[in-house]
Amino acid sequence: xLELIKQPWHWAVSGTVIxxxxxxxxxxxxxxxxxxxxxxxxxxxxFSGDIKFFKYDWKKxxxxxxxxxxxxxxxxxxxxxxxxxxxxxxxxxxxxxxxxSYGISDFTSLMPADLFNWENLFSLKGLxxxxxxGLLIGFGTRYAGGCTSGHSxxxxxxxxxxxxxxxxxxxxxxxxxxxLLLPLIFKLVQ
Amino acid sequence: xxxxxxxxxxxxxxxRHQDTLCTNESxxxxxxxxxxxxxxxxxxxxxVFVKAxxxxxxxxxxxxxxxxxxxxxxxxxxxxxxAISVMLIKKLGLKSIYGEKITFEDKEFxxxxxxxxxxFGIGWAIAGACPGPLxxxxxxxxxxxxxxIVSAITGTWIYGKFREKLPH
Numbered sequence: 387x388l389e390l391i392k393q394p395w396h397w398a399v400s401g402t403v404i405x406x407x408x409x410x411x412x413x414x415x416x417x418x419x420x421x422x423x424x425x426x427x428x429x430x431x432x433f434s435g436d437i438k439f440f441k442y443d444w445k446k447x448x449x450x451x452x453x454x455x456x457x458x459x460x461x462x463x464x465x466x467x468x469x470x471x472x473x474x475x476x477x478x479x480x481x482x483x484x485x486x487s488y489g490i491s492d493f494t495s496l497m498p499a500d501l502f503n504w505e506n507l508f509s510l511k512g513l514x515x516x517x518x519x520g521l522l523i524g525f526g527t528r529y530a531g532g533c534t535s536g537h538s539x540x541x542x543x544x545x546x547x548x549x550x551x552x553x554x555x556x557x558x559x560x561x562x563x564x565x566l567l568l569p570l571i572f573k574l575v576q
Numbered sequence: 577x578x579x580x581x582x583x584x585x586x587x588x589x590x591x592r593h594q595d596t597l598c599t600n601e602s603x604x605x606x607x608x609x610x611x612x613x614x615x616x617x618x619x620x621x622x623x624v625f626v627k628a629x630x631x632x633x634x635x636x637x638x639x640x641x642x643x644x645x646x647x648x649x650x651x652x653x654x655x656x657x658x659a660i661s662v663m664l665i666k667k668l669g670l671k672s673i674y675g676e677k678i679t680f681e682d683k684e685f686x687x688x689x690x691x692x693x694x695x696f697g698i699g700w701a702i703a704g705a706c707p708g709p710l711x712x713x714x715x716x717x718x719x720x721x722x723x724x725i726v727s728a729i730t731g732t733w734i735y736g737k738f739r740e741k742l743p744h
Contacts, residue, residue, distance in 0.1 A: 391627070397646050400628030401653025403620065409661035410617055412678045413670065417614070419658075420598020421707040425725075425732040439736035442592035443584045447600050452611040454711050456618020457625065461715030464626035477634045478643035485637065496632040497704070497718050504720050515702060516720065520710075520727025521734070522699025527707060528595055528735040529692025529742065531683065534706040536597040537693075538651060541683070543658030548685040549597070552693040559697015564640030568701065 392470045408543055417449055420536035422527035424454045488572035510575045530556075581605065595688065595739075601679050602672065625712035633704025640701050686744045 411417040427444045428451070434440035477485075477493050485498070492499040506512040527533040530552050532541060538556065541549025584592070593599055625631045628650060638644035664670070665678050672678055700706055703724055705713060710728065713721040735742075 394629055395624070395627045397628065397649030398653050400624050400630065401650040402657050403624045404650065405654040405657025405661065407617060407621055408658040409665060411614070412662075412665060413672055414613055414617070415604075415674065416601040416672050416676055416678050418598045418601070420596065421711075422728075422732075423596050423598040425707070425729045426596070426736070428729050429733045429736060433733055437733075437736045439591065439594065439739050440733075442588045443582055445582065446584065446592065448608070449600055449611045449614045450598065453614040453618040453621075456615035456620075457622040457708060457711040458618075458715035459615070460619035460622020460624075461626050461631070461712035462622075462717075463619065464623040465716040468623065468627065475629070475632065475634060478638045478641075481634065481638045481641050481643045484641065485634075493634070496626075496629060496634070496716065497713065498633055502633070502713075502718050502720055507720060507723060512720075512723070516723040517727045519699050519703030520724035521731040522695050523703060523705075523707060523710070523724070524728030524731025524733075525735045526692050526694070526696025526699055526731070527728075528732045529688045530696055531595040531686070531688055531692065532597045533696065533708075534651070534700075535708055537689075539654050539658055541597050542655045543662045544680055545659070546597070546683050548683045548689045551685060552689040555690050555693030556697040556700065559694040559699075560636075560640045560701045561697075562694075563698040563701035564637055567698065568637075571702070 388468075391468055392473075394473070394476075404539065405543070408540055411453075415449065418536070419540040420450070420532055421454065421457075422524075422533035422536060423447065424450050425524050426528060427451055488569065489576040514571055514575055526559075597683055601681075602674070602676055604674055604676065621708070622712050622715055625709055626716055631705060631709040631712040631716065636701060636704045688742070688744050691743065 408419045411419050427447050430440040430442060430444035474494055475496060482493060490498045490500055501511060501515055530537065532552065534556065537549040537552040542553060629635055630650060635647055639647035666680065670678055707728065710721055710725050
């Protein structure tokens with residue numbers, strides 16, 4: 387059994403478990419599934435200042451921060467105890483080729499180690515991939531009213547038109563970014 | 577002793593529901609440690625994130641380069657399972673484990689669902705993660721992603737600061 391768990395999971399298994407989190411949170415306490423709101427609750431708890439958008443009872447939503455803390459713990463457990471250390475990432479050949487042309491050479495782990503390391507923090511790479519990437523995610527998700535969890539899973543599961551529109555534009559933004567912007571960005575930072 | 581005995585004003589409730597689908601609709605007040613059950617759900621979620629390699633920057637590039645079906649399969653399955661669950665909960669009028677009726681509300685469309693979504697989509701492909709996987713990447717040992725999370729919190733704060741000036 388443990389050997390089976392240690393293999394990478396099939397998309398249908400993973401999708402089913404993620405989908406079941408929606409009813410689980412509802413049944414445990416009438417909570418709506420979402421992640422990006424955690425960023426807002428941290429703002430409301432720590433840096434609300436005189437900003438009206440953060441003047442709400444964040445303690446009412448503190449469950450979301452407990453939930454997010456669980457994600458960190460779960461990811462630690464999975465990568466420490468439930469992963470075969472010899473297993474390598476299988477990247478689609480066409481994508482691998484393209485990324486190699488951008489200058490990425492390490493395809494062994496989940497993240498390209500040549501990008502996501504602390505040495506890059508104070509470089510152009512760090513500014514783009516950590517700081518600007520993060521700013522766009524935080525600003526964009528809140529402006530959109532949710533992220534992939536809130537809109538694309540919870541919202542679509544509840545047949546919300548606004549969530550369908552948001553999901554379509556998440557994908558459009560991603561396609562533009564991955565196919566048009568990233569080639570330029572890599573030219574700039576390499 | 578309860579963690580939160582503050583009684584929300586109507587205005588506070590309205591602000592709490594602004595620009596989000598992810599809210600707590602329970603009226604019950606519980607001790608703070610009751611929230612640990614959500615940590616357990618989060619742990620399951622974190623394990624799936626890693627085991628399905630959804631947190632991989634490479635999987636996100638594959639998705640947007642249309643070279644792999646994997647991410648479409650994951651999200652598609654999750655939506656179908658979620659939708660069937662929501663339909664069943666509505667149809668059966670299910671209650672939470674504390675006996676409260678499970679409620680759903682509709683969200684009005686606003687222009688942020690387009691502009692904000694485009695901005696997030698651009699960040700998604702650059703960082704190679706949406707908000708959930710950011711936390712999972714940190715747990716997997718890619719600790720530099722903490723900087724991305726701090727930046728995302730900053731981005732959210734900037735949005736809050738300028739919200740009234742943006743088209744909605």
